[in-house]
Structure formats: structure tokens, C-alpha cells
Amino acid sequence: MLARFTIVEVLGPVWWIGAVAFVVSLIATPIVRAVAYRLKIVDRPDDLLKPHARPTAYLGGVAMCVGLLAGLACYTASMPDLPDRWGDLMRDLSSAELRGLLLNPLWNLLAIAVSATLIMLVGLVDDIRGISPRQKVVGQIGAAAILLLGGVGLQIAKAIIGTFDLHVPDWALVSASILLCIFMVIATCNATNLLDGLDGLCGGVTGIIALGFLALAVDLATWHRFPGTDELRVGLCLAMAGAVLGFLPYNIPPASIFMGDAGSMLLGFFVAVMMALFCREGTARWLQAAGVIFALPILDTALAVVRRLLGRKSIFAGDRSHLYDQLVDRGMTVRQVVGLFYLLSVVAAVIGVVLAIVMQGRIAFAIYVVLLVIIWTIFYKMGMIMPEEHTPRAPSPEEGDEQNGS
Numbered sequence: 001m002l003a004r005f006t007i008v009e010v011l012g013p014v015w016w017i018g019a020v021a022f023v024v025s026l027i028a029t030p031i032v033r034a035v036a037y038r039l040k041i042v043d044r045p046d047d048l049l050k051p052h053a054r055p056t057a058y059l060g061g062v063a064m065c066v067g068l069l070a071g072l073a074c075y076t077a078s079m080p081d082l083p084d085r086w087g088d089l090m091r092d093l094s095s096a097e098l099r100g101l102l103l104n105p106l107w108n109l110l111a112i113a114v115s116a117t118l119i120m121l122v123g124l125v126d127d128i129r130g131i132s133p134r135q136k137v138v139g140q141i142g143a144a145a146i147l148l149l150g151g152v153g154l155q156i157a158k159a160i161i162g163t164f165d166l167h168v169p170d171w172a173l174v175s176a177s178i179l180l181c182i183f184m185v186i187a188t189c190n191a192t193n194l195l196d197g198l199d200g201l202c203g204g205v206t207g208i209i210a211l212g213f214l215a216l217a218v219d220l221a222t223w224h225r226f227p228g229t230d231e232l233r234v235g236l237c238l239a240m241a242g243a244v245l246g247f248l249p250y251n252i253p254p255a256s257i258f259m260g261d262a263g264s265m266l267l268g269f270f271v272a273v274m275m276a277l278f279c280r281e282g283t284a285r286w287l288q289a290a291g292v293i294f295a296l297p298i299l300d301t302a303l304a305v306v307r308r309l310l311g312r313k314s315i316f317a318g319d320r321s322h323l324y325d326q327l328v329d330r331g332m333t334v335r336q337v338v339g340l341f342y343l344l345s346v347v348a349a350v351i352g353v354v355l356a357i358v359m360q361g362r363i364a365f366a367i368y369v370v371l372l373v374i375i376w377t378i379f380y381k382m383g384m385i386m387p388e389e390h391t392p393r394a395p396s397p398e399e400g401d402e403q404n405g406s
Contacts, residue, residue: 010221010234013078018238020074025067025246032059033250033257041128043258056255058127061263064243065120068266071239072113076106079231102151105228111150112236112273115143119189119269123261136261137186143269144185152276153181159279159287185272191297192268193261194304198324200252200338203244203259205296205345206267210241212293212349213274216286219357229280236277240270253334268297285361292352292368296345300324303379311387326384 036042036057044055079085085106092101101107122139125131147153157176161168196202217233224230244267250257259267271294278286291298300323307321308314320329327337351371355364379385 004224005222007218007222010218014075014231014235014238017071017074017078017235018242021067021071021239021242022246023242024070025063025243026249027246028063028066029060029247029250029257032063033057035059036257043260057257058260059124059262060247060251060257060259061120061123061127061261061266064247064259064263065117065266067243067246068116068239068270069113071242072109072235075231075235075239076109079105102154103228104151105232108151108229108232111146111152115146115150116266116269116273118146119143120262120266123193123263123265127260127262136189136265140186140189140265140269141182144182144272147185147273147276148178148181152273153177153184153279155279155282156180156184156276156287159282160284181272181276184275185269188272188275188294188297189265189268191294191301192271193264194301194322195297195324196259196264197322198253198328198334198338199255200248201324201341202264202267203248203251204338204342206271207241207244207248208342208345208349209271209293209297210237210244212353213237213271213290214241215349215353216278216289216293216356217274219353220281220286226280229277233274233277236270236274240267253338271297283361285356285364288361288365288368289352289356292355293349295348295352296341299375303384306385307387310385313387321387323384 036059041058042055043058076082085104088100089104089106091097092104092107118139122131122136122143126136144153154174154177157168157173157180160180161173161176192202192206195205214234214237217230217237220226221230221234247259247263251259271290275287275290275294278290303323304321305315311321320326324337324341327340328334332340355367359367376385
């Protein structure tokens with residue numbers, strides 16, 4: 001079967017969405033940095049989790065959110081059939097036609113923009129005033145609820161169950177999808193939040209993840225199986241990738257601004273949205289691929305949680321059990337660790353994209369399981385799973401400014 005559209009035809013009319021998000025984020029970041037220093041919204045160093053040498057500005061997440069929203073606004077304005085879709089939206093709202101409303105890309109986009117802004121604001125409050133993990137989870141559930149009301153995430157269970165050819169009532173699929181969407185938002189927001197431990201780490205890794213998602217979205221769009229959804233996935237990936245890349249020059253070691261929880265949770269939320277949108281084909285194949293592309297944050301979070309449980313600590317307790325912390329404590333410099341994570345993220349993205357395109361879902365899943373077993377065996381052999389008491393290596397003066405305190 002031949003593709004209906006080429007990659008150039010898919011990206012040609014919309015590539016500038018990413019460029020706009022990049023430029024807006026690039027300009028907004030030094031502005032919010034100046035505001036952060038003026039208002040003393042800074043991250044102060046400590047002796048364990050925040051070893052950077054001097055107080056560093058927060059609010060990078062605000063700049064990324066502004067860049068993302070600018071990109072989404074451009075995407076909306078560029079829709080060729082925008083008047084028709086607005087007409088459909090108004091008609092579905094007035095007649096309470098839920099099916100048409102939930103599948104309308106404009107309604108989906110509005111829900112994504114509002115919920116992403118809410119997630120950023122929850123993180124921002126935590127950056128400025130500090131809130132409990134429970135309060136952050138409540139905010140994440142609220143964002144997931146907005147997504148679901150916007151028609152994003154209601155097909156998750158259908159995609160998973162469809163793989164096993166099971167006949168399940170629609171009400172059960174919708175109920176399961178609601179729970180899975182909430183879980184997905186909470187899990188991805190916290191995974192990226194926990195990854196934000198070194199300068200440039202979370203931003204660079206999620207920028208690569210966004211590009212991996214873009215490759216999947218473009219491949220699906222060449223077949224144009226889901227008009228509206230195809231364009232939405234491509235536009236969202238371009239906007240998020242541009243926003244992250246516009247922020248990254250200010251965050252690479254040594255960082256002059258941190259993204260804070262406002263940024264790390266926003267990036268995790270983007271991942272959850274894309275995973276939900278990849279379920280609209282009704283198969284777990286693309287969801288699996290998205291999970292592999294996001295594998296590094298998942299593995300890092302899982303490793304930290306396992307070590308904390310084995311050490312009989314709270315899974316919310318801050319420590320140096322993350323993969324990147326262990327690598328720094330074993331003698332690698334911050335730049336080396338960040339570079340290694342970038343490389344591993346590229347490898348994960350390539351594996352996820354290529355296997356999803358060239359292999360059947362069940363065969364690809366078997367390969368993913370084998371790779372997972374190999375990775376955890378490596379962790380075990382290197383002594384990274386069992387907790388151990390040790391004194392972390394103090395960063396050199398050259399590295400002191402490189403470690404993010406988030």
C-alpha cells in the first residue's frame with residue numbers, strides 16, 4: 001500500500017508552527033528570567049539535592065508554556081477549513097451533540113490548551129510557594145478531567161483491549177479510559193518532574209521525545225486515516241518541540257534559569273496528551289511506541305522508586321537514587337551524564353519509531369519486553385537497584401553551576 005501523502009506534503013504547510021514556538025520561547029525566557037530575579041523567585045542551593053553554586057531563577061516553565069500556546073494559536077489559524085470547523089463546533093454545542101463535539105479538533109485543542117495552562121500554573125505555585133505532593137496530584141487530576149471533557153483520552157482502553165480482540169461494553173471502555181487517562185497524566189507529569197535534576201537534562205530529553213512523537217505523527221499523517229487527529233498530533237508536536245528548544249539554550253550547563261515544576265510538569269503533560277492521541281487508531285501499537293520513546297524518564301523514575309521502596313523510604317522522599325545521580329556519584333561529570341542521556345533518548349526514539357512502522361504490534365511488544373529485561377539486568381549488575389549508604393561526590397567548582405535544583 002502506498003502512502004497518500006509524502007512527508008514533505010505533511011510538514012510543508014505547518015513546519016513554521018515549530019519555528020514560531022521556538023522564537024517566542026527564545027524571547028520569553030530571558031524576560032521571565034529577569035522577572036524571576038527581580039521578584040526573587042529563585043532556587044537556592046543546599047547540600048544534597050541542590051548543589052548548584054548560586055541562586056538560579058525559576059519561571060522557565062512559563063516561557064515554554066507561552067511558546068507552546070503561541071504555536072497552538074498558529075496551528076489553529078492555519079487550519080484550511082477553520083470556518084467549517086467553527087461552524088461544526090457551534091452547532092454541536094447548541095444541539096448537545098457529544099460525539100461530534102468530542103471529535104472536533106478545535107474542541108480537542110481548546111481542552112489541551114486550557115489543561116496545559118492549568119498544569120503549568122499548578123507547578124508555578126509550587127515553585128513560588130511550595131505545595132504538597134497531594135495538592136499537585138489534585139491539580140493533575142483536574143487537568144486530566146479537562147482533557148477528558150475535551151474528548152482526549154476516551155479511547156485509551158479501546159486501543160489496549162482491541163489488541164486482544166475482546167468484546168467489552170462501551171460504558172466499561174469509557175470508564176477504564178477515564179481511569180487510565182488520569183493515571184497517565186499523573187505518571188508522566190511526575191516522571192518528567194523527577195528527571196529534572198541536572199541542567200539541560202529534562203528539557204533536552206523531552207525535546208528529543210517530542211521529535212520522536214513527531215516522527216510517529218508524521219508517519220500516521222501520510223496515510224491520513226484520521227483527518228483532524230493527524231493534523232492535531234503533528235501541530236502539537238511541532239509546538240512543543242519548538243517551545244522546548246527555545247528554552248534549552250538558557251538551561252544547558254551552566255544554566256541561567258531552571259524550568260521548575262511549572263516546566264517539568266508541562267512537559268510530562270504533553271507526553272500524556274500525545275499518548276492519548278496515539279490511541280485513536282484503536283490499537284496499542286502506537287501507544288507502545290510512544291511508551292518506548294518515553295522510556296528513559298520511565299526507567300529513571302522506576303529505578304528511583306524501587307530503590308526507595310527497598311530502602312524503606314517514602315517514594316516521595318528526595319534522595320540521590322536516580323540514574324543520573326548515581327552516574328554523577330560514580331565519577332561522571334554533569335555534561336557527560338546529560339550527553340549520555342541525550343544519546344540514550346535518541347536510541348529509544350529510533351527503536352520506538354522504527355519498530356512501530358516496520359513490525360506488527362505483538363512482535364514489537366515482545367522485543368520491548370526483551371530489551372526491558374536486558375536493561376534491568378544491567379542495572380542489577382552495576383549495583384544500581386539495591387540502596388546503599390554512601391557519601392555523594394562533591395561537584396567541582398567547574399560543575400557547581402551545572403546541577404539543576406529542581
